[in-house]
Amino acid sequence: MSKVTIKSIVQQFDLEVISGWDQLDRRRVTVADLYRPGLELAGFFTFHPVERLQLLGKTELSFIEGLTKAERQERFDRLCHPEIPCFILTRNYDVPSELVQAAQEKKVPILRTEMATTRFASKLTNYLEKLLAPTTTMHGVLVDIYGIGVLITGSSGIGKSETALELVKRGHRLVADDAVEITQTEEGSLVGHAPDLIRYLLEIRGLGIINVMTLFGAGAVRDKKRISLTIHLEAWQEKRQYDRLGLDEEKVRIIDTELPKLIVPVRPGRNLAVIIEVAAMNFRLKRLGYHAAQQFVQKLGEVIDEGDEID
Template sequence: MANTVTVKDLVDSSGFIIISGKEFLDKKITTAEISRPGLELTGFFTYYPSTRIQLLGMTELTFTERMTSEERLVIMRRLCQKETPCFVIGRRLEAPAELVKAAQEAGIPILSAQSRTTRVSSNITNFLEGKLAERVSMHGVLVDVFGMGVMITGDSGVGKSETALELIQKGHRLVADDRVDLYQHDENTLIGEAPSILRHLIEIRGIGIIDVMTLFGAGAVKQTNEVNLIVNLEMWSKEKKFDRLGSTEELMNILEVDVPRITIPVKTGRNLAIIIEVAAMNFRAKNMGYNAAETFEKNLEALIEENKLKEE
């Protein structure tokens, strides 16, 4: 599923100033791509991407100054298509009067940004890619542990929320409880966040729903976080074989992103919060080039080779 984004959402998130068309802020934005109409200002509209946000900077506005007022109005009216969501003017530059007139006629808002145009383009693209990306929801808890996004999964009642609560008490941050909305940020990055109705809330059986930010402060919660590791909690069983060395790596593919996944057996007396902390630190160590399992295997091979030499 994908979210819908309006121009008002963009204004609220960016702090852009509304130059004109305040009554048209409900217009939908359907693509994260941005258009800087350069060729169009010369009259070439064959491939004009009218469904994109139109971004005008110093280059575009300086070029229009060479035109007469009548010529500018003709071009601006051609730029203002009914499907065009909005115009954004970079560097707080003044919008041409002809653009304001044409946009008002077509029902298109014009916004003003303070930053330089290239930065405005980057910021808008990042915002829209996150909002318009395909999304999936997974049952689980997402916690920021030592700066790493750890998503705790497992059957209902296995202790996910209780483990997350203990992690929060130890200084880590809650991102989402019960349901995690996930979207792909790029080819290698998966981002998770809480549905708006569940933001900052956690459910503990026997107590009910608690507001983590109210009880533990703003430092105990986080809006979004990359998902770096999935920790699956599974009830311990004699029949089930669990990885003891950590030499095998399991990957879970979510929205075409492979995320490492480990399974931790749940048994009376095990401190799951501490185990998850260690799992996060161990995963970070692996990313930095140190693998304890590989070191153990190398030491074991060296010991076996040494014993063979002694026997000979």
């Protein structure tokens, strides 16, 4: 599970530390959701999500000012659960003394920012979602073809890197070779990029490692790309029945997202770069509403119906 330390959040947003300096490295955030504990300050603690960052803004602090000192003490004592990552106050509001006392007893850090609550919550949520997003690494090549992120997979030595080199020569852009780090930035969206060590590098057997950006220019590479299509290369199998119409659409699951998958057999004489290029263009046409195989089958059915009527 990905985790973010409170210290990294303090450094990222230049937050003021009111208390809990010794806990900044120890406490970690595991979820990107934030929580504004208005109901808890009113006395309802049944569903208090203690794993989230607790955000206190104008509404919460204005409400707590209207309570008696005894009520404030009781609410903050219950609110300061030991598992809470930290409290963050916005707009540089004064920190209630009862909160400081309760937080110090439970060793929960208290932070403060001058930003407005809504703006800070948006920035912090985006930051946490980026760092806490599910991530995996796959063996393959990621290429941007006509704006379509195509992930090329296959066994070692099948020709993935050579195909990527040909695609780059045809004007497309390399994202990653050999190892593709994939992050699920949101539901149904996968973004791939190369590890820092091998960024812009391409390994060609018999030639070695080449730097695509140095050889072909900055326009031949890009840092990251959303993955829309996967193409699996495999050695031609005589007994296997390959899809010849394009009606059967396979899917592959990466993390929690399903992507269309095409299986392209490899044999001498087949230009894989052209095939993959056309596959990307055809995929884009399908997204625009034109499906050549379905229209062919529809027209074929109409011809057959007309022939039956004549008979």
